[in-house]
Amino acid sequence: MLFDLNRFLQGLSYAIDCVESELLGSSTHHGKRVAYLSLRLAKAAGLTEEEQFDIAAFGILHDNGLAQETLTKADLDRSRLCQAEDLPAHCTIGENNIAHFPFRSHSRDIVKYHHEWWDGSGFFGLKGDEIPLMAQIVGLADSVDVRFRFENPDPSNRQRIRDHIIAQSGLAFSPELVALFEQVSQTTAFWLDLHNSHIQQSLDRWMPSHTVEMSWEEILKVSRVFSQIIDSKSRFTQRHSGGLEEKAGRMANHYDMPHDEMMQLRIAAALHDVGKLAIPNAILDKPSKLTETERMKVQEHTYFTRLCLEPIPGFETITEWAANHHEKLSGNGYPMALPPERLDFNARLLTVLDIYQALTEERPYRQGNTHEDAMVIIDKLKEGGQLDATIVDAVRTTLADAPAS
Numbered sequence: 105m106l107f108d109l110n111r112f113l114q115g116l117s118y119a120i121d122c123v124e125s126e127l128l129g130s131s132t133h134h135g136k137r138v139a140y141l142s143l144r145l146a147k148a149a150g151l152t153e154e155e156q157f158d159i160a161a162f163g164i165l166h167d168n169g170l171a172q173e174t175l176t177k178a179d180l181d182r183s184r185l186c187q188a189e190d191l192p193a194h195c196t197i198g199e200n201n202i203a204h205f206p207f208r209s210h211s212r213d214i215v216k217y218h219h220e221w222w223d224g225s226g227f228f229g230l231k232g233d234e235i236p237l238m239a240q241i242v243g244l245a246d247s248v249d250v251r252f253r254f255e256n257p258d259p260s261n262r263q264r265i266r267d268h269i270i271a272q273s274g275l276a277f278s279p280e281l282v283a284l285f286e287q288v289s290q291t292t293a294f295w296l297d298l299h300n301s302h303i304q305q306s307l308d309r310w311m312p313s314h315t316v317e318m319s320w321e322e323i324l325k326v327s328r329v330f331s332q333i334i335d336s337k338s339r340f341t342q343r344h345s346g347g348l349e350e351k352a353g354r355m356a357n358h359y360d361m362p363h364d365e366m367m368q369l370r371i372a373a374a375l376h377d378v379g380k381l382a383i384p385n386a387i388l389d390k391p392s393k394l395t396e397t398e399r400m401k402v403q404e405h406t407y408f409t410r411l412c413l414e415p416i417p418g419f420e421t422i423t424e425w426a427a428n429h430h431e432k433l434s435g436n437g438y439p440m441a442l443p444p445e446r447l448d449f450n451a452r453l454l455t456v457l458d459i460y461q462a463l464t465e466e467r468p469y470r471q472g473n474t475h476e477d478a479m480v481i482i483d484k485l486k487e488g489g490q491l492d493a494t495i496v497d498a499v500r501t502t503l504a505d506a507p508a509s
Contacts, residue, residue: 107318108417109161109206110311114304115415116330117164119381119408123337136303137254139163141245142238143310144288145281149237154208157312159238161207162214166242168333169198169215192227195219201332204325208314211238218243221276232278244269244277244285254298262295320367324374331374337381338388348454348461349373351503355453358502369450372425376454379408379427406430407439425450429458432490452492456482456499459491464506475504 117135139160146159170191199216217230217239224231235243248254252265266289273282288294297306318326331345352373356366380388383405387398394402410427413419428451431437433444437455447455463478473481479500486496 105318105320105323105418106315107323109157109314109316110308111416112326113161113164114307115412116378119330119378119412120164120168120333122382122408123167123170123333133255133300133303134249135164135166136307137249137298138166138242138245140297140303140307140310141249141254142241143307144294145241145245145284146238147310148284148288149241151238152209153312155211155238157314158207158209158211159214159241160307160311161205162211162218162238162242163245165198165202165205166215166218166246167194167198168201168329169194169196192219195227202329205329206316206318206322206326211236214238214242218246222278223275225276240278240281244281247276254295255300255303257295257299262289265289320364320371324367324371327371327374330378334375334377334381338385344461344465345374345377347465348376348457351457351461351506352454354506355457355499355502358498365450368422369425369454372422372450372454373457375413375422376409376426376429376458377405378412379405379410382408403430403438410439424448425454429454431455433492434489437490449492449495453495456491456495459485460499460503475506 114136117139121132121135140163142159142163143156146156151159195216195218199213202215214236217226217228217235220226220228220230220235220239220243222232222235222240226235248265248269252261252268254265266286269277269282269285273279296302328346328349331349335343335345349370352369353366356369361369383402387394387401390398406427406429410423413423413426416423425448428437428440428442428447431440431442431447431451432455433447433452435441435443459482460478463473463481464475466472479496482491482496482499485491486493
């Protein structure tokens with residue numbers, strides 16, 4: 105199919121922004137602002153259209169490794185996460201995560217080196233022109249937005265940003281890059297473009313379009329870039345989306361689904377919990393029973409999954425399957441309490457599989473259940489009219505020999 109990578113990136117950028125906001129204290133639409141500013145500087149520097157698309161993608165994806173990095177440090181003081189400099193591994197993790205993304209140019213190591221500084225004081229000690237130009241550009245855009253928040257409309261903030269960038273000429277930033285910023289930031293429109301209410305339209309205006317013919321298998325590989333980020337949100341969900349995708353594939357084979365339908369179901373499984381990136385870890389990792397307020401907050405995640413996936417052309421059915429995985433045949437699911445006639449077979453299948461996957465995983469408050477114990481719980485939901493009985497019975501037999509989650 106013709107796959108719109110612009111819409112795919114921008115739809116899922118909201119989820120990455122949620123991680124950055126929680127872990128770094130950055131403002132909303134941070135990724136889009138980094139992408140926009142990087143685009144403007146790249147265009148002024150004479151980069152090709154292919155490179156301009158890629159630098160916008162790198163801007164959106166630059167901190168995709170943050171959540172996974174936090175999992176590598178069991179004793180991490182989360183109160184210090186406002187300093188990205190404490191987390192050097194997120195650059196390498198982020199670079200590895202995007203290895204299968206279909207960039208248009210051959211630029212590499214941009215995410216890995218986006219915290220390198222002109223004077224050699226970055227994570228990896230690269231200096232001057234040893235740092236890829238795109239990494240220099242993304243690094244400037246990222247650091248300045250985190251520090252000064254471009255969406256702040258106060259004219260005095262604009263001057264603070266200019267003064268800071270000029271002061272860092274030859275230190276954090278190359279003199280040539282500082283001159284380019286001075287050039288692109290002369291107009292009122294530049295600053296207004298960066299406001300929250302304008303940033304989406306601004307990015308649409310400046311970002312080169314990249315619609316490419318891709319098979320559903322290729323789209324699944326790109327989706328896995330994001331499912332890895334999703335699963336890294338909590339150590340208790342490190343295999344959730346991947347495990348659900350694998351089980352969706354097994355059930356698709358059981359039902360002899362057409363190949364494209366199976367691929368779409370696996371994509372829906374890979375991305376079903378993208379909205380969980382908007383839920384604080386303090387709730388997801390809580391070792392005791394959730395309060396009613398916390399439970400309601402968790403239930404918001406499927407709504408955010410819909411917001412992320414809905415803008416992507418060709419994902420209409422995938423969005424329904426992914427966003428409805430907590431709806432129930434009894435009509436008391438969430439977030440929309442849909443009646444059974446609004447839930448097609450694959451939506452019902454993904455619901456049962458998501459419950460099964462969750463029950464067989466470790467959680468902060470319990471060990472993972474065996475297949476037999478998980479099916480006892482699922483049977484009770486079936487008997488209560490919440491789940492499709494025929495699907496439950498098929499899952500019982502097909503996944504009996506499934507490896508432990």
